[in-house]
Ligand SMILES: O=C(O)CCC(=O)C(=O)O
């Protein structure tokens with residue numbers, strides 16, 4: 576569909592030297608100068624709280640479907656969206672063989688020579704950090720069965736989570752259904768950095784310009800950190816779970832009750848990290864309006880045009896939750 580290709584077009588970023596190529600060069604070439612672009616002076620500004628990793632909410636999707644709905648699981652989902660903005664999802668229903676195949680194909684893809692990868696991909700780009708990404712929207716898939724299967728399965732997961740959220744918030748399912756209608760997949764690759772891993776970021780702090788994002792931490796290498804109470808909490812990869820986060824459009828729609836949380840990716844000294852993000856967003860020509868629980872509730876956000884918001888959030892330098900300021904009511 577035309578609107579979907581437009582997302583991939585705005586998703587391109589500034590061309591820079593491919594980081595995978597950079598990381599593969601001789602140690603002598605990896606000077607502070609070569610890495611300067613990726614060094615983040617404020618990387619240590621906020622504490623990293625490893626001891627809180629285990630507190631990240633885990634939501635059991637098997638207990639949140641119309642045939643089997645448990646209030647306790649619903650309360651957990653609400654808490655996760657209000658307090659953390661991120662949660663692990665178990666019993667997500669994606670068959671094991673689909674997970675195994677997509678993980679294998681992504682690993683193999685990133686081992687291909689650069690020119691072959693670039694010929695495959697519509698929109699190779701950097702991640703505003705020491706990372707590399709390839710983006711595919713619904714109509715621009717690689718010719719892989721695994722990607723097609725994964726995409727379809729993750730769409731079902733997005734549907735189940737959005738339906739459960741709609742039920743929790745008392746939102747008409749019809750109104751909910753077009754909020755996650757467009758899916759864009761991005762494969763992310765973060766090479767190891769032996770010379771100064773503690774100084775470079777794989778992905779600068781940002782919140783997602785989506786409605787819901789579903790992430791698979793493909794090779795279970797740690798790196799993702801999420802903001803909580805002005806500190807960073809590392810997310811431990813969970814082999815059976817998918818990681819889900821509230822995106823900016825869901826924060827706007829809930830008038831700030833569900834939180835689209837700032838996150839970043841740090842770099843490992845020895846291991847590469849691979850992940851695949853599935854962004855689910857409303858159709859490009861739509862709008863998202865804040866829904867208030869009571870008529871007297873103050874409006875924190877205004878109605879935003881989807882296309883304008885996505886373009887705005889992608890065309891600016893990543894800067895925490897700054898993109899959402901664009902949608903503030905005042
Ligand atoms: O690789 C990751 O863990 C995070 C990726 C991410 O934040 C994104 O794709 O928006």
Ligand SMILES: [Fe+2]
Pocket residue numbers: 781782783838
């Ligand atoms: Fe993200």
